[in-house]
Structure formats: structure tokens, C-alpha cells
Amino acid sequence: MIHIFTSITPASWLIEPLSHDFMRRALMVSALVGAVCGLLSCFMTLKGWALMGDAVSHAVMPGVVVAYALGLPFSIGAFVFGVGSVALIGFIKQKSRVKEDTVIGLVFTGFFALGLVLVSKIKSNIDLMHILFGSPLGTSLSDIHQTITISAIVVITLLIFRRDLMLYCFDPTHARSIGINTGLLHYLLLSMLSLAAVAGLQTVGIILVVSMLITPGATAYLLTDRFDRMNILAVTSSAISSIVGVYISYWSDIETGGSIVLVQTLIFLLAFLFAPRYGILKLQNSINP
Amino acid sequence: MDALNPQLGNGTYRIEADQVCVDYNGTVALFDASLRLKGGCICGLVGMNGAGKSTFFKALMGFVRPSRGNIRINGLEVHKAQRDQAVAYVPQNEGIDCSFPVRVWDVVMMGRYGSMNLLRIPRESDRKAVWHALERVELIEYRKRPIGELSGGQRKRAFLARAIAQRASVLLLDEPFSGVDVRTEKLMSELFIQFKNEGRTILISTHDLSHVRDFCDLVVLINKTVLAYGETSKIFTTENLTMTFGGMPPDLLSGQTPPEEFST
DSSP states (O other): OGGGGGTOOHHHHHHGGGGSHHHHHHHHHHHHHHHHHHHHHHHHHHHTOHHHHHHHHHHHHHHHHHHHHHTOOHHHHHHHHHHHHHHHHHHHHHHSSSOHHHHHHHHHHHHHHHHHHHHHHSOSOOOHHHHHHOOGGGOOHHHHHHHHHHHHHHHHHHHHTHHHHHHHHHOHHHHHHTTOOHHHHHHHHHHHHHHHHHHHHHHTHHHHHHHHHHHHHHHHHHHOSOHHHHHHHHHHHHHHHHHHHHHHHHHHTOOHHHHHHHHHHHHHHHHHHHOTTTSHHHHHHHHOO | OOOOSSOOOTTOOSEEEEEEEEEETTEEEEEEEEEEEOSSEEEEEEOOTTSSHHHHHHHHTTSSOOSEEEEEETTEEHHHHHHTTOEEEEOOGGGSOTTSSOBHHHHHHGGGGGGSOTTOOOOHHHHHHHHHHHHHTTOGGGTTSBGGGSOHHHHHHHHHHHHHHHTOSEEEEESTTTTOOHHHHHHHHHHHHHHHHTTOEEEEEESOHHHHHHHOSEEEEESSSEEEEEEHHHHOOHHHHHHHTTOOOGGGTTSOOOGGGGOO
16 A cells, blocks of 8 residues: 555545445444444543443443344343443442442453453354454444444434433432432433443444543543533544544554544544643643733 | 422421431431421521431432331422422532533523423523522623632532522522632522522521521431421520530430541
């Protein structure tokens, strides 16, 4: 691919990859998954669920493997194990004296290890590398259908319950005192997390999916004081990073998941430095005017 | 003046707790607590940390289920009263995530959520209620500010405005006077008297006795149980206060008291 570099213009840099079927699919799936995870990441960062996101995204692994083995859509397996891991975390925390972050770490690594063992033991055509690191460039048509379905469920649910979930993150006591079922919201958010983790698995893989679930939210959080704008910024930055990541991966032949996450991280760093109100450079200005 | 939601019939109490017991996994947090408050009063809930003030609040908000006894608000079970938007909780400033990306307007609008449809899309009446509530707490010019930019007192008023917008008839306030400025304190005391005249019942949880003396017409002394309640002038005796703040016979309940009781 090196020979191309001499002759590409910005336009051809953008257009040329679109002539490939697999690239059109990859870009579409990545942008969609990016947008979905971006929206969810607002709630994850505001609720302080980064570690929970990491846990759930790893814990879905055995679910995906079992679903593959049984011929079920892997979203179902992921859903069961994702929510199951959280229920188990809650149960162990309640019944033992072990601290919560320890329990979270313990449960998700246990589930993840179970997934690894299952992959090696169950005869199937699951590509371990595909699950661990994602492969948007190798997305099949059935994967796309599943990703679109998952994305639609997550987005519609989040949009319907957006205000309630925001209130739940901000002030669960008030939410309960006005008769909102916060237990339901808790599990709703967890379910969406499990589903989004499966969607994210398509593009960046299990190991990096937590980045999709927190970085866009963290970036947007630095840029605004309005929840609505935070949603829009997170979705936009996440979708754009996914698209840019896929392009960079195509042109420079680097691993796609890593490329997407690096772009996201870069955007976060830019916000961290230059955000109008909360960037560190701005802060220094206001101290020494 | 906004109409209360719901009105109180004759002979019904705003808050009626009847021999309420709450225990957490065998540890008694509240024992045999009984209390009746009518509409239109300001009542101080006084006790040490760990005396059961917050447990009592939680029971009134339906967060903990009493192991024995019964609580009614406006004559209804707690969960039904909540659906009527009857109970509003005004949190301590420390309990709020000040960096949350919401504006003052959004916070007060949260008081209307329970009256909205599932999507929580504000109607004209909701916007009016929020505007009116913000005017009453004198924060209307701050409505577009992020909640984190407010001072402690202003933030307290914003949450009070949320309770007003909710049109709650029972207001539960947790340490409302801690960390507020003089202006807020004055405004709150005026608002409390207005609330009282509107028929609301205000329950103020605090260990600050001077404020209770100034603001509350009733007082409830609590130490694992309701030790005494009634008019502030009659209840605030040295004997009662000694009993509330440490003079309790240890064998009254289970012979032991949780360690946090001695932490402050």
C-alpha cells in the first residue's frame, strides 16, 4: 500500500476505500457502534460506572462463546452473562466483607477466564482474536444485522428513558422519592451496557470496548455543562473517531480496534488541554490573566 | 400561591408514623417510633448522628420498609403518596454531585418529572411551575447557570425550588442550615413560614439546636426512638436534651448501641 502515498489527495484518501464492500460495511458498523456507545458513555461517566463497564464488557465473553456454540444470537448470551456478572457482584458484595472494587475485579476476570477456556475447548469457528480485538473489516452481513438490531434497541431505550436515567445518575434519592422505580433503571442501564458491549465487540473487541463506553462521555464532559449537549458531543466525537480510526487503519495497515481507540484518546487529550472552560490551559490562563 | 397536590381532608395527618421499627440485618436503627404531624407545621427532627434521623427519613420516603409499624402520608401508604408527588426531599449539599452537567433550570424541572409523561417532555404548565419556584427562591436570574457554579446557599435554594415545583405537601430537609449564607437563611425562614401557611408540613433533620429554637414550632427528639415530641418551647428542656444527646439508658433497646453513635 506504500506506493499509494505519493499520489493520494485528501479526496481520494476519503473516497478510494469506499470502493471496497468490506470498507463500506466497516465504516457503517463502526460509526453506528461508535454513536451507540457514545450515547451510553454519558451515563457511564456520570454514574461513575467505568469499572462496571470494564467488568461487564469482559464478563460477556463466555456468553458470546456459549451463544455461538448453541447457535443463538450472541447478543442473548452476552446479555445473560453481562447482567449475571453484575448480579453476582452485588450478591458477593452483600454477603461478604470483601470491598466492592475487589469483587468487581474478581468476578470479571473469572468470567473472562471462563470465556477463554470455553473458546479453547468448544469446537467452533469462533476466532478468539476477533472477539478480543474486534475486526470491523471482516464484518459479515449477519453480524451487521445483529449490530443494527442491538444498536436500535439500545438507542431507543436510552432515548425513551434518557431523562429518568439522567435523574437516576444525578440524584437517585429524588428519583425514588417521586415514585420512579430506580431498581428498574439500574438494571435497564446494566442491560444496555451488556448489549452495547456486544456491539462494541464488533469494532474494537472485548479488551478495548470499555474505552468506547467511557472516553466519548469523558471528552464531552470536559466540553459542556449541559446534559443535552454532552449527549450530542459524545455521540459525534465517538462516531467520528470510529470513522477516522477505520480510515487510518486502512491506509496505514494498522490494527483497527487500536486505531479507533487511539483516535478517541487523542480527542480526549485535545479536550483535556484546550476545552474552553475545563481544559488545563484555560485554567492556567484564568489563574494568571 | 400554588395549589398543593394533594389537599388534606379533615382529621387526616400529613405524617402519621405508628410504632415504626426499622432494623438493618438485625441491628435496630429505629424502635417504636410514633409521630403525628398535621398539615401546616414546621417540625425539627433532632438527634445525634446515628440516632435514626436518616433512617426515619428513609422510612418516610419508602426506602426502607419498617419491620413493624405503619407509616401514612396524607392518609395514604408511602408509595401511593409518592406517586401523588406528596413527598419532597431536599438533600444535604454534600450529597450532590456539583460537577454534574445540569443547569439550575434542569434541576428544578426534575421536580416536575413525576407529573410528566414517560418521555418527561415539559409542558407549558411545567415551565410555569419551574419559573414560579425559581422566583420564590430568588434564583430566577441564575436559571441558566450550571449547578456547580452556585454557592452552597444558592444550591440549597435550587433544591428547595425543586420541592416547590413538585408541589409536595411534605418537605423533608436534611441539615438545611449547614453551609448557607445569611441571605439564604433569611429567605429559607420566610419560605418555611409561607409553606406552613400553605398547609405544607416541613420536617427538618438537624443537630443544630439554635436553628430549631428559631424556626420550628414543633420538635421531635429522637434517639433510636421518638423520645418526645410537641411544641418546641415545652419539649426543649435540659432533661429531654440530655436524654437525646447521650443520656439514654443503654439497656432500653438491645443493650448495645452501634459504634457510629460515638463518632461525633
